[in-house]
Amino acid sequence: MLIGRDAERRAIEQLIAGARVGAAGVLLVTGEPGIGKTTLLDEAAVLADGLQVLRARGTEAESELPFAGLLQLLRPALTDLDRIPGPQRTALAAALALGPGTAGAADRFAVGAATLSLICRYAENTPVVLLVDDAHLLDRPSAEAVLFAARRLVADPIAMVIAVRSQQLQPFQADLPTLRLDGIPLDAAQQIMRHLPAELVEQLHHTVAGNPLALLELADDPERLLRIPPGVPLPVPAMLAEAFASRANGLSRDARTALLIAAVDDPELGVVSRGCAEAGVDVAALAEAEAAGLIAIRDSQVQWRHPLVRSAIYTSADPAERRTAHQAVARATPDPDRRAWHLSEAVLGADDEVAAGLVVAAEHAASRGAYAVAATAYERAGRLSRGSPDAAVRLVAAGEAAWSAGQAERAEALLDDALLLRPPVPVSIHVQAIRGDIELKCGSPRRALDILVAAAAESTEPEVAVGLLADAVAACLQLCDTAAGLDAAGRLDSLLPVLERPGARIVGMLASGVAKVLAGGSGGTDQIRDALALTPHDEAGKDPRRQYWTVMGALFLRETGTGRALLQQAMHERREQVALAALPGLLFLLARDDATTDRWADAEASYDEAIRLARETGETTEEAMNLAGLAWLMSHQGRARSQELALRCLRICAQHEIHIGTTWSLFALGDLELARGDPAAALPQYERLVGVLAEYGIKDPDLSPAPELAEVYLRLGRPDDARRVAREHSVLAEAKGQPWSLARAARALGEAGESEQEFLTALSRHEQTPDAFELARTRLAYGAWLRRVRRRVDARTQLRLAVQGFDLLGALGWADQAAAELKATGETARRRVPSTADDLTPQERQIAVLLVDGNSIREAAARLFLSPKTVEYHLRKIYAKLGIHSRGELADHLASGRT
Template identity: 30%
Template sequence: MTGEEPALPAVRLHGRAPQLSRVRAWWHQPAAHRTALLVAGEPGLGRTAVLRWAARVLGAGSVGHLVAGPDARLRYQEWTPGALLRAVESGAGGVPALLCADDADQWPPADRRLLREAAERLPEAGGGLLLAAATHRPLPGELAALPVVHLDPLAPEEAAALLAEAVGETVEPSVAAELIAEGEGNPALLHALVHHLSPAALRGRSPLPRPLADAATLARAAGRALTGHDPRTAGLAALVAAATRPVGADRVDARLALRALRRLAPDAGDGPDPAPPPAVLREADGTLGFRSPLLGRTLYATAPPAGRRAAHRALAEEYAADGHRLTALLHRSWSVADGAEDAGLAARLAAEAEGKERPPLRSLAYARAVALAGHGPERATWQTRAAELALSAGDVDRARLLVAAVPEHALPAQDRGRPALVRGLATLADGPAGDAHHALLLAAALFAPAAPERAAAARLAAADAAWAAGDLAACLASLGPDTPNGPEPETAGDQRAGMRALLEGRFAPAARRLGRVREQGIAAPAAPEALLRSATAALLLGDVEAARRTGARALAGARHEGSAALVPRALEYLAYAELRAGRHAEARAHAEEGLRAALRSGQRNTAAHHHAVLALAASIEDEPHVVEEHVEAACATARSHGLAQVLTLAQWAAGRADLGRGRPLDAADRLGLLVLAGPQRGHFAVWRLAVPCFVEAAVLAGRAAEARTLLDDFADWAGFGADPQAPAQLARCQALLAPADEADALYRLALDRHTAAGGDFEHARTTLLHGKWLRRRRRPREARDRLGAAVARFARCGAGVWARQARDELRSLATPPSRPDTTALTGLTPQQRRIARHVAQGSTNRETALALSVSVRTVDYHLRRIYAALGVRSRLELARLVDEAEQPATG
């Protein structure tokens, strides 16, 4: 024990909020229940940083560090396990409340036993013991039984925040993307990569070194995890590293690895009892893999080149014997000396890569063929194919890197547009939609002379990009005229012409052409990409059942083919179909899975769509904070990448959440920007979905005149049939705006249409509004029937916040309303009383503003204050309160 307690440095941790929350909860529980807590993770994930945070934030000056030898990385009051045990047993005092033990897995067994005994008695003294251990080897028994806080790799956005802090200056975006991908969520490796690069390289002004994470950089991140290996089993660990790391696999068949090891060392595995695998490996279900991905990566990078090549030769022989021809050829290619050429092996790799293996392996094979081919004429084609397959595998960043090295002039004429197509599709998945649109138009122009069918596909993709951006003119231009200039596939022609007719308001030809695309996806086997086109057509036509079936087939096909890029897109179509059908819980399930898949594959634009779906699903539930989180996430990407469709959907979700929580003024303000005519109107194909919400909010907020301007357009939309709920919603909107003698019939018409269309949520909303209308017309028995039905329907579809509205209305029926507190009017300012009187007499906010010579915004502001001061939630309640207050004066 040194007796010194230097000041602890401030600690900032990225991406560790859940783990720190668990440590904090552990510390704040009663001391008598506080067992020791273990922070565990692979090397480089920040175990020591968590201990430093705990010492500074939780220790409050009463903190100690346990040491078991000369290696003490933390700098505050030090204790040996024996000294701690004696202090606790003697009850002499002076024992810090919080003790931190770093690298506890590396302590000698005797010290760990003393530590266990001290930990058992420490709570009696009011203290707590926080330990950290690496997981690249099995935890000792004394630690394995403790409750554990696991540290996982950082998510890309968390790694980006760490990178920005580590560099302290602007990093060129493409360099940052490479660093984040190469760092694989490991903070220590990310710091080592930054240390490895010059300031000019970080700014993109000088080339990046290759490989970016070399052996020295990886060794710096792995640290002491590289030491202490058993030389008797080191050969198997090196061979497993060679079998997994280059192909991007996590595990290898254990029997194959052992056979390959015997090729390298004939004496390995001899004897009556085969040696167990090294501690750094985990055996499960007949496979072997590293407990720490960083360690496996580092062992491979730091192995002697000759040893690596020999391991690959042995693995090639065993994979060939098992019939895995492509994997065998890949390992054969890695057995060739760096920089050597082998045109024959390159040709065999490229030929085998045309087979039915998974896209990541095929992409890797083409890239290896390029490396071995020298200056052969096939290099540009193989490099392009590697990029296309990387994109299909969901590796957007690798696809960009591969295609950037393609000399387009070296490609055959019919292939000249392929690199631009890869760049455009990669940008459409993760980048500004406008940039993607121009890249895809370039691809179409390059394809046009020699490959018109490919040009048609590129134009459709360009239209997708313009659609995402909300650029109607660009979308129409990409779709081209009804009669194409050259040949195109039948399905592509129907899709293009149908979308163009729909956008121009020619609904009959749109339904005919898009109907063909929908039927092709239902009737015939097709590739996942074609099925997604069919699902798109079904959604545009409002056939949500066909969209669900076709989307499910596309998802199954994408998973079967290993196309990680298509999986989140298929889930996106499924989620939208469920939303349109009113099945919000199913939409949420698909979107949650799609969000994870999109983030894994680097498709931030698709992830933003899933955030928008999740916001819409949460807007009917009693989860305002969830709505806000998803809206914020969706809008952050939508604004930076110009995704007008995502932005409109997210803002609609926010407005609907306001409406559900009884905030019609806020809802009307937010939704008005989306649906009212003007330059700020929402996405050209999406804003109509928000019209029913705006009409309801606008009527409650006294802006009925604005709502009436939308009915003709919405009637046209409902007549087209693209939204199954629109005809019923139209009747509901008309009822909200109709005179009292017409509203009842319109509500009943809306309910009949809901019964035909299905969907509990919209049906329940109309039922609730009708019940409110009946209650205010003094028809309590009918109102009770409607409100009770609304509660039941909202409960069935999980719409918690809306069910609460309906229950509040039912309670108002059960309890006679108390006489309003008319004296509250005296607390208003003279201006507020004038505004309240005009509104109570039926004036709109605009009419009130004109009468009082103030702005509409001033009336809106004061009306919010009036509602809050009087405790009313609608203009009807305000009118009743003003009438009651003025009766004595007029009676």
């Protein structure tokens, strides 16, 4: 019975009651050791009577064993493993060592998605309650999988309670509802300790701040309180550990040895028994520890009174005793990976044989997506290989695994240690490639550029050098460093003739072409087009680097049809493979593509998903770029949120030198004011952007606000400035030679008063691009010019189309401006009634599109890393918002209001 926890019990009771009626709920219970977290979870199990309970408890012994905690939690639900989507099933089976590991399965997010799918399947017939105790002791990949699922539970009959120590919240220090346990009140303490004088109970309660376990443990020895110096705060956990260790010291030597063996490994009694036999003691000696209240033997398991008991037994043992215990358990365990871990704790100094065993354990962990565990195993192997040529290689592997686990600082430290051992040149170059990737995604693109260029210069392998230089061009793109980009392009071009692998040649050509376009150099667009035409598109997805550059190249061309299928294919492949870590970058490219068509709602949905995922995966650069992209998109709609997003992006960009994000954000701030009809407020933003582009030598006309600036100058009565800007921009557009650039340049010239033919040229160029917004902008500018020269009938044709185009896009500020121009010709615009589809949230929009495209509920759930019930929940909201009842009606609504 819980005493003094009425409010906490009600919170758990409400959570489980919600699961009974189909509402998901998650609660993170935090508190210091002994505060009652385990007792509260035990109460939750009682309250879950009649429901399915999945339960796991983290332990120190298994904290380095990949997915040990997840297997413990999901074991009863594995009967439904065959009922989840294939890629997820493969990933989870590999993680739990139920099937072979594969490259696709090694994604930590794939395992998280599979965990979500499995528990949702398991809950389809009877609600499920998941209880995770001592989650801070879970192995890292298990903790990540549990957190992934917890964040996405919305509409399933599932309740999840996770208990974790207050000072060890990572990785659970996230956006989960939290219940903090503090000490129990004095009256509850008095109820527990009726046998003691009230005055002593009050003193004890004050001393331990109401910690229930401390009250129970220390009540048997109140005299120890008198030995604490006055005014010195009592470290309750330390005192508890001391109390448990003191109790263990009263046991016989055999009992203490048996207890230590139980503390270093699996709680399964058979393993402990074999370990005791190896150590020459009888496992029956554990009966003494059970009688002392330190453990309990139940269901062939050694169950500890509290995790602190186990910690106290282990830490209070002599180091030599600990090594002996690990050695005994290593000889007793049949699992080679466990044996390797124990032997690594048992040896002193270098040991090549033990190191080799750890390398195998690391490889097994990595193949199952447990990169944090693999990093530790590789690191230990490296430390045990001192003096061996393998030491540096193993430390590099540890750094690479740590980076794959998202532990950037740890990865950097390991890589630095590897370099101190002066490894061979190919190994050191690989170190620099990893360091460059870390800097590019989480640190400074400038440092990334320096690292990658230096490594490429040192490499004697052309294909390795091309990969490094391509990554350097990506850094130049983030930095807007055109000079360095052109230098990298020149080096790429010199390597292309000697490349044997077609994929490497394509990457080199695309990266070189992009660098040239960014700097306004000649030949860049032709090089990109030639690269895209070299091989069938279906081969691009086999190489992530090549996939990135093929999609980037297609977007740089901005042509209708050229390479656009690559992006959809890439997204399909990454979602099928559950490659969540790769999605933010691809979603950015997909959103950017949609933002330059009439699919603005789809673009917003992709940007929104990418921002959420980038934060989850720690990809700062992708977060900034997607914030900038969404800000730019919303600026065209005149939405106030655009300014908030742009300012957030500018702060990130200033901190990490992501200058391309700065240019996009400034463009968004200027476009927002122009959409609001305030050219005076737009002017300083555009002029600041022009200054930034000039500072970095950016001559790609697609990044220039010159057409907008020319329009602003005209509205502010500065025609000479407008004409100058338009003519200068036209030169850059002609050099690039692409229809999108040429259309905008021609419009600017037309507005500046060159000739009507410029408007006609612009309209002709727009036919070769999918950008509906720029077409509407040109129609508005042309219509306004026709009205000013008193050709009102001709003006009406263009202005009607402009109003219609802006309305369809949801660019209401621009639609209002076009309608005002049309009214000035003597005609009132017929405005589109906003579709209720416009009210859908980005996630609802994504779900609607996937379902209309023919995906089932389960397929849509798998692709968006949600549960089927959550998709159904959102689908009901979609139907209610749109006032419809079928997918056919949904398709009609999306088609009629496609924005």
